[in-house]
Amino acid sequence: MDEQQNQVTEEQQTDVTEQEEQTASETQNPETDAMENDEMDDDDMDMDEMMEDEENFMALYEESFKRFEEGEVVTGKIIQIDKDYVLVDIGYKSEGLIPIREFIEPDGTVAAEIGDEVEVMVERLDSEDEGVMVSKEKASKIKVWEEIKVAYEEEGIVEGTITHRVKGGFSVDIGVPAFLPGSQVDLRPVRDLDSMVGKVFTFKVLKYNRKRSNIVLSRRVILEKEREEQRSSTLQNIHEGKVVEGVVKNITEYGVFVDLGGIDGLLHITDISWGRVKHPSELFGVGQTITVKVLDLDLERERVSLGMKQLKEDPWTTASDRYPVGERVSGKVVSLTDYGAFVELEEGIEGLIHVSEMSWTRKIRHPSKVVSVGDDLEAVVLDIKPSNRRVSLGMKQVAPNPWDVIGEKYPIGTTIEGRIKNITDFGMFIGIDEGIDGLVHISDISWTKRINHPGDVYKKGDEVRAIVLHIDRENERFSLGIKQLEPDPWETISERYQVGTKVNGLITSVTDFGIFVELEEGIEGLVHVSEVAKEKVKTPVGQFNVGDTVETVVVNINPKERRIGLSIKRLEEDEQEGYFNEYMASNKPASSALGEAFQRAAKIQAQNDDNGEEEE
Template structure:
């Protein structure tokens, strides 16, 4: 340790500044007048017709000096030169000497000092309080800070908690200062606080669910839903830390000392007079604020939003995603469908703000007319067909086929398939067009009669019946007792794929059911054969004659 260092440490700043010395020594602090700048630093008049030079390196930004020409500043004499040379002086060292005295006094008395947060370091910040002090991250605020960089260059008040000039080391705490200040204000604030009061506060921190506001020694919560009448997902879009605001006390729990605050309650409720400003049926401008799977939210004015359901986006397009039609912040014109002031809900329509194609649909597609179009999609209850003008009609599953009974439309038709259909009904008020595929052809069941002889192919053989497909894809059943019988009276089961001829014993178009009998058909054939032989022969006819003739007939058919 040098003699100069010992000299400085053994005297106080007040002793060094008692007056202008008659002789200047190294290690003394004197008052100097700023003369100007040079490439090497700042020139000062230290008295006794001597000039000193403060090195340029002492100023982080030489273009923005903390003083100007003519100002009086304190400097520490580092080295005294001859009359023709400049003395080496230090403004920063003199400032630190003064600061150490001030910090020691503040530490002993527990008084706060002001400082500027200079930079972020590991575990906290460096704060300029005349000397560089360390501010631990946990001591910045009473709550964890969300944005560490936000404190840089902020002027703050802190308490000195530790200091050691020999190291040198200074530790400060803003949190302890805040807690002490808050404690002094808390009792007075709580004693006067009541629900409904409008009070001043300062935003102390922001969270995802709202903001904490210091209202005088105690914090209240300003929930995100009470910040603004219009929807907001980020509080920082409206508020910032340190902002002074007026809030209303909504709730106060004296036992838990919990306070709920409101900001939007200080402005008129935006839904007041909405039915008059936005009556149902009117068409108004708006802005798309957000998109969801079920529709789009549109703001008509701050605090007043409505929903366009996905079904109200387009007349012609089947919209599955609202972003196919709209985008956020897009300006649109919408029609007010309904207003619910109690629930604060508006139902809007984009498609109804323009021309309604359903108004002329009855004349365009009269009942009974035929149209063609592709299948756009299938549902369990039917198939939707795109008509030439872009509207969709429905072919119910029961109108796809006269004969096929599929469990799903995909058993009969496929997406993309072009169909020719008949218009069965048009309901403009319900925005529905009823179509039919099966009515493009006559109902094959209407041509079937009881007693009619038909032929078909066996498709399945079951325990109780045999299924036969007739022309026109009509399915008919043959019960076992109605099958052909052999000479011993046993039923003869046909094979799958075998062609059989039978007689219709029941045809019910309403129930779409046809029952056949092979046995009755063959018996009738036998009776006709017997009758034919009886008419050709005068002599009595025996069973042997009929069987021989039958064998001859069968041989001739082979």
């Protein structure tokens, strides 16, 4: 490179020497002067052009000897590019050299072409070989510092790119590194600071020190100025009832703050939609542009109330026309309470399905047992009151009431089969149709068995047969019976156990008032305490034991009350009377008068005993 520079310098010196010798020879030759004067007389225009060319040549000649100072910024033209340097003609005796690295882009390409003009700073002059080193980067920095000075003094702005985060703020590239404090980034604190990196903004120069290479920037000052200008314009043009556009600035649980242009307005959650809004964040996002209506304006406190639902007509004004009573409608479940479910028919109109209107047959304790939030369903309008903004809906009315046809489907006396769904102290519920259960009362389980609890005989889930006994449509009751599947054994009890018949039975219970004796399965008779023995007995307890077999005689039968009277005492009396008759037959000579008197006394005693038992 030094050889090329020396060669270029020698060629320039040779050209200058030849021009000087030619000029001197022409000046000393009188013949030449005469010829030139003749030519000038012939053509003045050619002479003028020659003089002008000579003046330009002299200017270039003088310019070639121009002196530069180190640190000076000049403009040059690229004349050569090689692998190490870029040669720039800056009008000096020799070209300036710029390292090729100053032209290499991040992607590795060289951003330089022959003929391009560039600003460079003179770094070093070599008076001996008349070489010069120049820098494009340093020239750019000098220019940047000059721009920073102008921007600071004249309240201007600079543009830069946020490169990375540093302690207390950001580093910004504006041609030279600068510092942007975190408090000067935006009007409000920035939550995601990393999102700012890599973005280009304009900044105000708060202060700078070139010696220390210290520059402090602010973006907030610019934003505040812009906001103030917008605010003044907005306040002049805004009024109640005006429809404006704004940008969502902040979202809270009670509403949305909207930037209308330098002034914020509140869109309350109740003014977002005629329908139900759980949280504004479901409908809006920060930075979103929305259209709103000014509902109220307080210029003194600079408070603006906004509305969005007011841009549409209130749906309740014509709700009666769209939802008449009896109309079948569809909607989505939006909320559940203990007493029912709210169904959205359209935006702004919700109807209530009370738990009592959810099923014809089931007793719904909570609506969650039937529906869930988000379910789509059909219902029937039962009542509508637009003034109160209420619609009553019925879900069970979509299908016919099964109790209206249950009597036709299952007439009284019909035998049905079903599964036991529930067992209580008073009976069992058997599933008949979907939603309809029949009750078998504990008294209708068996004709003869004494059942303390239905669970002692059946369990939940058992399949049973029963007969329809009664249907109460108004009270929605369905009565069933199991014992009615067989004849009532008490209807023929008199035929099987006549009065005076001797029977054997098993003692099932011993009480103070008598002894219960089982004659057959489910059929028990009572030996009253007065019928236990001829002698007066206060209580049979202790004299008889449960499980013992005892012989008795039937003394009375009451099929309606399902009672059989038994007697042990009568059995003994009959035996004694038999002995007496045998004795009298074998002793005929005895006085007949005495025998008759004894028989009369025995009959009187028997009658008295019968009367006493009936009274008891």
